[in-house]
Amino acid sequence: MSIERQQVDHVAALARLDLTDAERERLRGELGRILEAFQVLDTLDTSGIPPTAQVIPLGNVERGDTVADPLPRGQVLRNAPRVEDGQIRVPPVLDES
Amino acid sequence: MTSAAPGFRVVIGLEAHVQLKTRSKMFCACPADYANAEPNTRVCPVCLGMPGVLPVINRRAVDLTILTGLVLDCRIPEHAKFDRKNYAYPDLMKWYQISQYDLPLCVNGHLDVTIDGSADRVRIRRVHLEEDTAKLTHVTASDGAPASLIDVNRSGAPLMEVVTEPDIKTPAQAAAFGEQLRGLLRWIGVSTANMDEGALRIDANVSVWPADHPVGAAKVEIKNMNSFRALSRALAYEIERQTELRRRGGALVQETRGWDEASGTTLVQRTKEEAHDYRYFPEPDLPPLHVTRARVDQLRAQLPRMPDDVAADLTSQGAPSADVAELLHDRALTDYAQAVIQAGADVPAAVTWIVHDLRRVLNARGLAADAIPIPPPELAALLQLRANGSVSSTMAADVLDEMFATGKPAAAIVHARGPQISAADQLLAIARQVIQENPQAVSDYHAGKQRALQYLMGQVMRLTRGKANPGAVSALIEQELGGTG
Structure with missing residues (x-):
């Protein structure tokens, strides 16, 4: 199955991946072959099978609304690249919220 | 502008985000209340998005969402699930938000929005459950460089989203919908719904079309309205802007705009080219929910009588409708009034007295109605003394104040003040x-x-x-x- 270069760029942009031209070309081929492998599923007759969102035979796994102690802040911030005023500092981003 | 200009039609839909009153977060046991917490002190590996953690659904949050769906006359489907909504922005620790895509908890409801006595039905498309995001602050950091600071406390707090069909036609109707929704949310106790605290955040989708033209898909999403007034003003501005655009023959560009309170305008945040491609897929860590009829029935039985029913009840027993309307803004005060009536107080007197005199004392003392220290029968006793002329209105107000201060029963206070002068x-x-x-x-x-x-x-x-x-x-x-x- 053939993938357009544009589609590779789109997926890479969504995943915030910065790819070289060589990588783009390699991934174009690899993604195409992955999709081809999945196309095998199209040959199956699934008309009698209900849509499946989960293959784990579990349902209604819920917990009561109880509170437990959070982590000490020192531990929360231990992996932060930079810390300022008890918060995780990152390069400035546009406010989209 | 309160309605569409001649020759145009206006289409508005709303998305209300509601923080739920749970003790713990949506998928972990961190406290959900972060209001007075230091940054990053309500956080654990789950809401921090660490690898290998396992989220577990908060049952109470699901219940509160179903309760909301029930008062909005939604259908509660038997099958619901959570999905991953993928986007890259640092307000999400995991780079995805757990939300609900195609199987939400509640679908196909409605809310009848009343303005000046006439009601218009606004259909509710869905009510679903998701997790709130972290809070970003954009600052000039200590070294003078621009930076964004992340406080993860809010991340993972339960967030319910109520989505309407595009049935709303005017800014006033949008604001009225918001106010009625807030009233219902407070009445059934699922949220404080305080807009200034971010417990209720309403985004609007709006588009203006020539009246002789079919309504198309393009729409502008406006965000960042922190009050119903802002919601109404932002919509009025946007309708005028789009109407002007149409008059000049321009096409509507699908985009996200932010309301700017200071300038009273909306500003572009994001255009369609940058629009999100969320790549939803079923959340593999959360088994689906099977919502049984028994669970829904049990929740339905928990719902309080709704305000319209209580109002009809009280006014039919002679309470002034203006006082009743005032009373019904406060569920706790209504419950208290009903308990006072239950204890034998005259209905109109109890309602009027509670709305005016009792509330004056509550305001003066900075107390909420759920913290009234006087047992309802004691207030009924005071009203009885007033009704039979044993105390004057002036003195009754005085006695009430003393009841708050000392906790003594009305009769004892009246007795201590000496006999009434009637000679x-x-x-x-x-x-x-x-x-x-x-x-x-x-x-x-x-x-x-x-x-x-x-x-x-x-x-x-x-x-x-x-x-x-x-x-x-x-x-x-x-x-x-x-x-x-």
Whole structure:
């Protein structure tokens, strides 16, 4: 199955991946072959099978609304690249919220 | 502009984000209340998005969402699930938000929005459950460089989203929908729904179309309205902007715009080219929910009587409808009033007195209605003393204040204040003094103003510190002034 270069760029942009031209070309081929492998599923007759969102035979796994102690802040911030005023500092981003 | 300009039609849909009143977060046991917490002190590996953690659904959050769906007359489907909504922005620790895509908890409801007595139905497309995001602050950091700071406390708090169909036609209707929704959310106790605290955040989708043209898919999403007034103003601005655009023959560009309160305008945040491609897929860590009829029935049984029913009840028993409407803004106060009535108080007197006198004391003391220290039967007893003339209105208000201060029952306080003065000889001198000192009120009385009599009575009450018998005072004043003026 053939993938357009544009589609590779789109997926890479969504995943915030910065790819070289060589990588783009390699991934174009690899993604195409992955999709081809999945196309095998199209040959199956699934008309009698209900849509499946989960293959784990579990349902209604819920917990009561109880509170437990959070982590000490020192531990929360231990992996932060930079810390300022008890918060995780990152390069400035546009406010989209 | 309150409605579409001639030749145009306006299409508005709303998305209301509601923080739920749970103790813990949506998928972990961190406290959900972060209001007064230091940054990053309500956080654990789950809401921090660490690898290898396992989220677990908060049952209470699901229940509160279903309760909301029920009061909005939604269908509660038997099957629901959570999905991953993928986007890269640092307000999400995991780079995805757990939300609900195609199987939400509630679908196909409606809310009848009343403006000036006429109701319009707004259909509810869905009510679903997701997790709130971290809070970003954009600052100039200590080293002088621009930076964004992340506080993860809010991340993972339960967030319910109510999505309407595009049935709304005017900014006023949008604001009225918001206010009615807020009232319902508070009434059933699922959220504080305080907009200024971010517990209720409403985004709007709006588009303007030529009336002779079918409504298309393009729309502008506006965000960042922190009050119903802002919601209404932002929509009015956007409708005017789009109408102008249409008049000039321009096409509507699908984009996200932010309301800017200071300038009273909306500003572009994101255009369609940058629009998100969320790549939803079923959340593999959360098994689906099977919502049984039994669970829904049990929740339905927990719902309180709705405000319209309570209002009909109280007004049919003689309570003034303005006071009833006022009372119903506060569920806790309504519950209290009903308990006072249950304890034997006269309905109109109880409602009016609670809305005015009791609330005045609550405001003065900075107390909420769920913190009234007086047992309802005690308030009923005070109202009884007032109804049979044992205490005047003035004194009743005084006694109420003392009940709050001392916790003593009304009868004991009244007794300690000494007997009521009803003897004419004691009251006559005072009544004459008041008449002497208030010639204006006297001439108003003779001109037929009933309020003048109330005023003069009030003066007697003031001089007797509320201990005069109201009936005796009124009779004396009328007698002294030579009968009804």
